Amino acid sequence: MKLKSTLKEHKTFFLLHTLFFLIASLPVVLCNNLPLFLQLNSLHHPYLDLFFDHVTFFGSIVAYLLFIGIIVVRCNGRTVLTAVSSFVAMSAVVHGLKRLFFSDQLRPIALVPADFPLHLIEGVVPSTHLSFPSGHAATIFTIVCLIRFLVRRKHLGLDIMLLLLATAVAYSRVYLSYHFYRDIYVGALIGTWTTTLVWLLVMRWKGPDWLDKKLPELLLGRL
Numbered sequence: 001m002k003l004k005s006t007l008k009e010h011k012t013f014f015l016l017h018t019l020f021f022l023i024a025s026l027p028v029v030l031c032n033n034l035p036l037f038l039q040l041n042s043l044h045h046p047y048l049d050l051f052f053d054h055v056t057f058f059g060s061i062v063a064y065l066l067f068i069g070i071i072v073v074r075c076n077g078r079t080v081l082t083a084v085s086s087f088v089a090m091s092a093v094v095h096g097l098k099r100l101f102f103s104d105q106l107r108p109i110a111l112v113p114a115d116f117p118l119h120l121i122e123g124v125v126p127s128t129h130l131s132f133p134s135g136h137a138a139t140i141f142t143i144v145c146l147i148r149f150l151v152r153r154k155h156l157g158l159d160i161m162l163l164l165l166a167t168a169v170a171y172s173r174v175y176l177s178y179h180f181y182r183d184i185y186v187g188a189l190i191g192t193w194t195t196t197l198v199w200l201l202v203m204r205w206k207g208p209d210w211l212d213k214k215l216p217e218l219l220l221g222r223l
Contacts, residue, residue, distance in 0.1 A: 012159050016159050134186070
């Protein structure tokens with residue numbers, strides 16, 4: 001599968017993501033890291049506390065369940081290889097950046113002035129190190145990209161729903177004071193584009209015959 005055909009098949013999805021990343025890049029370009037975080041932290045409400053405290057985990061769980069359901073329906077060797085490779089590639093990039101190049105990047109809780117009235121949700125205890133980039137943001141965008149690629153039919157409603165879900169989960173990491181805005185933005189980029197590249201590579205790879213066989217067929221063939 002070539003890049004051009006992939007872009008055409010999922011045109012709406014890529015247009016939405018491109019528009020989203022362009023608009024979302026403005027705070028990264030125009031604002032400094034800590035002042036932006038402090039400004040966002042001041043925008044809180046009890047209902048938002050409840051929403052983001054739950055969506056940071058349950059949003060990911062919903063996405064995982066939807067993803068697993070699609071894998072079961074579309075279960076062949078190539079689909080499984082694409083999913084596993086996407087998560088491996090995304091994790092390698094995220095943790096490579098975190099631990100090799102940006103290991104000195106502190107999380108917001110370690111940089112906020114002591115006299116600033118930081119809003120924290122009861123029970124949430126953010127860590128202090130390895131802030132950049134956000135692994136949660138990268139993971140949720142990897143999941144939604146895989147879901148969209150595996151659902152071949154064009155569906156604007158699904159594209160919007162997946163993007164909103166991924167955005168809510170990613171932003172929850174800022175709201176809960178785990179990450180700066182820049183961290184989730186770059187994490188989202190990593191999740192989207194590592195998954196897209198892996199998808200293109202695996203789909204173009206002819207590979208062994210077992211790649212395009214259904215998993216029950218592969219398992220029964222080994223018995």
